[in-house]
Amino acid sequence: MTQVTEKTAAVRDGFEMMEKIRIGAGLQGKIGTRQPANASGFSLVEMMITVLILSILASIVIPNMRDATRSYQLTSRASYWLNVLNYARSEATKRGSRITLCASSDGASCAGSSQSNLHQGWIIFVDTDNDGTWDAGEIIVRPGSADSEYTYVLSGTSNSYVSFISNGMTKTAGNASWSGNITICREAGELGRQVVISPVGRTKMDNVGC
Numbered sequence: 001m002t003q004v005t006e007k008t009a010a011v012r013d014g015f016e017m018m019e020k021i022r023i024g025a026g027l028q029g030k031i032g033t034r035q036p037a038n039a040s041g042f043s044l045v046e047m048m049i050t051v052l053i054l055s056i057l058a059s060i061v062i063p064n065m066r067d068a069t070r071s072y073q074l075t076s077r078a079s080y081w082l083n084v085l086n087y088a089r090s091e092a093t094k095r096g097s098r099i100t101l102c103a104s105s106d107g108a109s110c111a112g113s114s115q116s117n118l119h120q121g122w123i124i125f126v127d128t129d130n131d132g133t134w135d136a137g138e139i140i141v142r143p144g145s146a147d148s149e150y151t152y153v154l155s156g157t158s159n160s161y162v163s164f165i166s167n168g169m170t171k172t173a174g175n176a177s178w179s180g181n182i183t184i185c186r187e188a189g190e191l192g193r194q195v196v197i198s199p200v201g202r203t204k205m206d207n208v209g210c
Contacts (some may be wrong), residue, residue: 104122159173
């Protein structure tokens with residue numbers, strides 16, 4: 001609402017300035033020398049009005065285009081994570097085994113203390129021993145690359161992994177019910193997206209402040 005009020009005020013101020021220029025130009029025309037009847041092209045006053053109108057339009061359109069682009073990019077990344085989680089869930093039901101997703105900086109093992117930071121990269125693997133972390137011999141079914149532009153932070157019942165069992169539900173390593181989300185942000189203070197994961201393994205997208 002504040003942005004709309006500021007833009008409305010900018011347009012109003014611009015047209016007030018245009019009116020002053022027009023009135024001043026009219027007075028100058030009465031006092032100065034009359035233009036020849038066949039004079040053509042733009043006068044200085046007309047050029048000033050044109051530039052003023054263009055600057056007002058630019059101040060409105062450019063920020064809106066930037067906001068629309070960022071909103072699209074955030075939604076695109078949230079959709080990406082919806083697809084990743086749905087893939088992990090489908091693998092669990094297809095294989096009849098626990099499938100776990102965790103952060104991974106090397107694409108070959110789960111990260112340590114920063115395991116909730118999925119923007120460093122991630123892996124989806126067959127969690128044969130049901131402990132929520134990758135162990136030697138467990139099959140990695142899909143790795144994911146790092147993203148230096150956005151942050152993807154996992155939080156929930158356990159902040160270090162998302163684990164789907166064979167019926168598609170999310171469970172902890174101790175087989176307790178799990179729920180959580182992945183928060184997607186670009187800059188602090190801006191609007192972000194959140195992928196919400198329910199205990200039955202379903203996912204949805206919400207807006208969230210970063």
